Amino acid sequence: MxxxxxxxxxxxxxxxxxxxxxxxxxxxxxxxxxxxxxxxxxxxxxxxxxxxxxxxxxxxxxxxxxxxxxxxxxxxxxxxxxxxxxxxxxxxxxxxxxxxEDQDAAPIKTEELLPIATSADIEEPLTNLEPESRDKSLPTVTSVVYEDHRCGQMCLSDVNRHFSRKQNPLKFPIICHFQRRHAKSSLISRHLDVIYKAPCGKSLRDYDDVCSYLFKTKCRFLFLDHFSFDTYLQLDRNLVKNKIIVQEADISGDAESVPVPFCNEIDNTRPAPFTYRKSPWPRGYSINNFTDLFQGSCDCTDGCLDVSKCACLQLTAKELDKDAKGTKRGNIPGYKHKRLPKSVPTGIYECNVSCKCDRKMCQNRVVQHGLQVRLQVFKTKGKGWGVRCLDDLDRGTFVCIYAGK
Structure with a gap:
């Protein structure tokens, strides 16, 4: 029946x-x-x-x-x-x-950071808070209660800044006792937002909040590209792994700050012998004076965020404006939050060795920092060797410079 x-x-x-x-x-x-x-x-x-x-x-x-x-x-x-x-x-x-009840996530208290427009004008506690990572290698997630204060270097005084950089860079804030949470701004809100909770309890709701916090605390070990507000991005992506026949921990020979491993799940062959070079360099040429290579330089102190003040940002905008398509009013070309939202056909003028801006805090230096994400060389069926990223990436994230024979 x-x-x-x-x-x-x-x-x-x-x-x-x-x-x-x-x-x-x-x-x-x-x-x-x-x-x-x-x-x-x-x-x-x-x-x-x-x-x-x-x-x-x-x-x-x-x-x-x-x-x-x-x-x-x-x-x-x-x-x-x-x-x-x-x-x-x-x-x-x-x-x-x-x-x-969600014992791991106390309601976030709304506090003013700077007169910056945040993702939402929230006047009530957020609901459905969810700390992001459950990785046992990461610090235990505990509820942080915010107490009104002026953020400074003391906010990060208890953080161990000498951690291994050989892992997913988007996990760096979690290692440093930040909490990455998914939250709704209200009961009837349809979309989940990502909110970071700093070690001092400060809520960081967007990239502007993060940038301001890093400047206020004079942080020299976490940067804007270590944070992601994409709700679909996972810090731990479980990939289906087959049996590895041949592998090597780092084909760059420690040339990169991040290891570049290779694995072969198809057969026992290895990549053909090659010389790994961290930076592209034309053979047979020598450059004595780097300063002559650049058209201009800046002396910004705000992280090169203002196109009206930064000479390098102005060069990018000027060259694009010469293009036949021109630029839309109010649409500033180039990087945004250390990502490239769309292609700039005329090229980007990054800040250079002649600039007096802070190299680490500058928002107009991306490619020159080199490889930051975890890549893996792998063998494919019938298509030779390929390269893949081991972690989720935000749209517009710089991956690497590749040149080879």
């Missing part, structure tokens, strides 16, 4: 009260939310986004990358989908309280 599925009537008062309890939202708020979505014609969009989140949660649980909070959300959805289990859920008070 076939099993007949039975579902409780969602209009039943006990079922509605249980949904309210778990979702922590009133009936009036729920109705208002859906009425507004109907007026905007966005009901389909909302459910498409929900479906996308469900698929992501499903994949995390399947591949083993789900966090404790992911497991709790998944179990809550299973119970909500079968309404006949509501009574059992109600009787188990510990289960309900466990769903409603």
């Amino acid at each position: 076939k099993r007949r599925e039975k579902y409780a009537d969602v209009t039943d008062p006990s079922s509605i009260s249980t949904i309210q309890k778990i979702a922590n939202v009133s009936i009036r708020e729920a109705k208002t939310f859906w009425q507004n979505r109907r007026k905007e014609g966005n009901v389909d969009i909302v459910f498409k986004e929900v479906l996308s989140k469900l698929q992501l949660l499903c994949q995390k649980i399947k591949d083993g990358s789900a966090t404790d909070q992911d497991h709790m959300r998944g179990l809550m959805l299973v119970n909500l989908s079968d309404l006949e289990d509501f009574e059992t859920c109600q009787r188990d008070e510990s289960f309900v309280s466990q769903l409603l």
